[in-house]
Amino acid sequence: MPTESPPQTLVNVQIDGVWRQFPKGTRVIEACEQAGSYVPRYCYHKKLSSPGNCRMCLIEMGMPRMGPDRKPELGPDGHPVINWMPRPQICCAQDVADGMAVRTNSPLVEDCRKGVMEFLLINHPLDCPICDQAGECRLQEFSVEYGTSASRFLENKVKKPKAEQIGPRVTLDDERCILCSRCIRFCEEIAHDDVLGFVDRGSHTVLTAHPGRRLENNYSLNTVDICPVGALTSTDFRFKMRVWFLKETKSFCTSCATGCNTVIGTREDVIYRQTPRENDAVNSCWMCDYGRLNVDYITSERRLLEPRVLSGDKLAVTDWRNAIHHVALQLRHFSGWETAIIASGRMTNEELWLTAQLARTLGVDLIDIVPRTGPGDDILLSADRNPNANGGRLLGLTSEPGARLGEIADGVKSGRVKTLIALHENPLDIGLTAADLTSLPAFIVLDILENAATAHGTAVLPGFAFAEKRGSMINGKGRLQRLNRALRGPGNARDDWEILRDLLQALSGSNGLYSIDDVFRQMSESVPELAGLTLSKIGDLGVDVMRIDQSPAPPSAEKARDIEQAEANPPPQRTHA
Numbered sequence: 001m002p003t004e005s006p007p008q009t010l011v012n013v014q015i016d017g018v019w020r021q022f023p024k025g026t027r028v029i030e031a032c033e034q035a036g037s038y039v040p041r042y043c044y045h046k047k048l049s050s051p052g053n054c055r056m057c058l059i060e061m062g063m064p065r066m067g068p069d070r071k072p073e074l075g076p077d078g079h080p081v082i083n084w085m086p087r088p089q090i091c092c093a094q095d096v097a098d099g100m101a102v103r104t105n106s107p108l109v110e111d112c113r114k115g116v117m118e119f120l121l122i123n124h125p126l127d128c129p130i131c132d133q134a135g136e137c138r139l140q141e142f143s144v145e146y147g148t149s150a151s152r153f154l155e156n157k158v159k160k161p162k163a164e165q166i167g168p169r170v171t172l173d174d175e176r177c178i179l180c181s182r183c184i185r186f187c188e189e190i191a192h193d194d195v196l197g198f199v200d201r202g203s204h205t206v207l208t209a210h211p212g213r214r215l216e217n218n219y220s221l222n223t224v225d226i227c228p229v230g231a232l233t234s235t236d237f238r239f240k241m242r243v244w245f246l247k248e249t250k251s252f253c254t255s256c257a258t259g260c261n262t263v264i265g266t267r268e269d270v271i272y273r274q275t276p277r278e279n280d281a282v283n284s285c286w287m288c289d290y291g292r293l294n295v296d297y298i299t300s301e302r303r304l305l306e307p308r309v310l311s312g313d314k315l316a317v318t319d320w321r322n323a324i325h326h327v328a329l330q331l332r333h334f335s336g337w338e339t340a341i342i343a344s345g346r347m348t349n350e351e352l353w354l355t356a357q358l359a360r361t362l363g364v365d366l367i368d369i370v371p372r373t374g375p376g377d378d379i380l381l382s383a384d385r386n387p388n389a390n391g392g393r394l395l396g397l398t399s400e401p402g403a404r405l406g407e408i409a410d411g412v413k414s415g416r417v418k419t420l421i422a423l424h425e426n427p428l429d430i431g432l433t434a435a436d437l438t439s440l441p442a443f444i445v446l447d448i449l450e451n452a453a454t455a456h457g458t459a460v461l462p463g464f465a466f467a468e469k470r471g472s473m474i475n476g477k478g479r480l481q482r483l484n485r486a487l488r489g490p491g492n493a494r495d496d497w498e499i500l501r502d503l504l505q506a507l508s509g510s511n512g513l514y515s516i517d518d519v520f521r522q523m524s525e526s527v528p529e530l531a532g533l534t535l536s537k538i539g540d541l542g543v544d545v546m547r548i549d550q551s552p553a554p555p556s557a558e559k560a561r562d563i564e565q566a567e568a569n570p571p572p573q574r575t576h577a
């Protein structure tokens with residue numbers, strides 16, 4: 001029986017003179033923001049505990065004046081008369097209460113903010129021109145908005161360590177740290193790796209890693225995202241690109257089945273960084289370092305740039321028209337039962353859908369996708385490293401990834417399979433040898449990187465990487481999400497759905513698919529779970545389309561130890577192959 005959630009208790013709160021209602025339990029700082037009165041903050045982060053240590057969120061606060069009957073006195077407007085507290089209060093560590101009133105823009109509040117900004121800046125090096133955070137630094141922004149242009153500080157600034165490598169991926173400039181403790185709390189509360197702390201309390205307080213420890217857990221780069229100033233920077237991104245030059249594209253990570261939502265920062269068709277994008281149904285505000293940095297393969301020298309077909313005993317570069325014609329000829333040469341398809345859980349739904357059409361057109365039954373696993377954790381990283389195995393299941397390309405790969409390998413070895421189509425997968429990984437591939441009369445490869453198998457192809461077709469295309473995938477929890485194109489593909493490589501569409505067209509005539517939206521429409525008309533959806537209706541945050549029971553059991557003590565070890569030794573940066 002469906003259970004109804006209990007009705008929310010609403011409380012009345014006056015914000016800047018206007019009475020509004022908020023659910024009980026709302027933080028005052030959030031209530032102010034919802035009411036359109038943004039309160040500046042440094043230490044507060046909505047996904048972390050609230051220590052209230054930076055004092056940037058000072059406001060005026062009051063509570064109803066009680067009459068002799070211990071009931072709130074009401075004014076002529078019927079609302080409580082407010083007793084304002086004589087001193088300002090922080091609003092990040094307190095929940096709303098019925099009858100509460102706050103002022104976020106009074107002269108006292110403005111004075112407080114000026115004072116806090118002046119105090120925070122007395123020892124700050126003010127090296128914005130050479131700081132990597134410039135352009136997205138809260139200290140810069142709040143200085144302009146709430147600070148003063150002058151400082152009364154005449155003494156020498158305290159000098160603190162600069163450009164310290166506190167972990168393999170994070171650089172610390174202690175001089176810039178405003179001691180907000182967000183990074184410390186993130187490590188304790190989210191990454192479960194209590195590695196950072198403050199030492200030498202007083203005006204020389206510095207942030208550091210505990211003795212003998214390094215900030216090297218697999219979530220370390222989230223500290224860079226939440227550091228409100230340029231104290232923690234990404235060693236990988238540091239000094240490579242000014243942030244205001246970056247084009248930002250909303251997408252998601254395809255390095256595991258979680259599908260963390262991201263913003264891809266590019267300039268001139270190069271990815272400079274990936275940062276997490278908030279989605280409470282998927283990744284909260286975080287992503288792992290492994291997925292974040294796993295983009296270098298896109299610009300690898302091994303990228304396939306031109307379609308090639310076998311000419312004599314060599315693969316020769318050709319144009320797409322000839323390549324498609326050549327592949328169609330090869331495919332027509334053998335019957336469906338002599339053909340096998342190895343597809344990939346890294347392909348989009350649209351590509352998998354067209355692959356299924358191709359299989360149907362050719363009469364191919366022997367088809368599967370390749371499972372891909374690695375160590376997972378109980379934070380975000382999934383042990384299933386395929387971003388779209390669920391797409392393969394939903395679209396009928398596999399019952400369970402890998403179930404038929406043995407049959408495919410046996411078919412090739414025995415000579416029953418004459419044509420092998422490998423889509424974004426290396427058949428050498430499923431137990432086939434180079435000799436097996438060379439013995440195939442037709443071995444058609446669609447991939448993005450050259451590998452040991454591509455050299456044996458009778459046709460090699462260069463496709464696009466995840467950041468170069470639009471399309472959709474279904475994550476491990478059954479949520480349909482949308483990839484957006486962040487950069488153009490290199491050389492003569494083509495979008496995979498177009499390659500598959502052209503092949504289908506060459507084999508069976510016109511198919512009326514002129515855009516990827518057409519492919520999605522066709523798919524949604526046939527797959528009940530996708531009915532009524534379009535690529536644009538998926539939106540930036542995705543839609544649940546499959547029910548998957550994945551409620552994780554709480555980790556055992558043994559498992560918790562494994563996780564700690566995995567975090568201490570994060571998986572190496574992966575290549576696509």
Ligand code: SF4
Nearest residue numbers: 177178180181183227
């Ligand atoms: S390094 Fe950044 S996040 Fe950490 S305490 Fe300092 S200012 Fe805050």
Ligand code: SF4
Nearest residue numbers: 253256259260288291
């Ligand atoms: S948890 Fe998975 S999807 Fe998220 S960033 Fe890491 S690899 Fe990517």
Ligand code: FES
Nearest residue numbers: 041054055057092
């Ligand atoms: S944001 Fe409230 S004290 Fe820091």
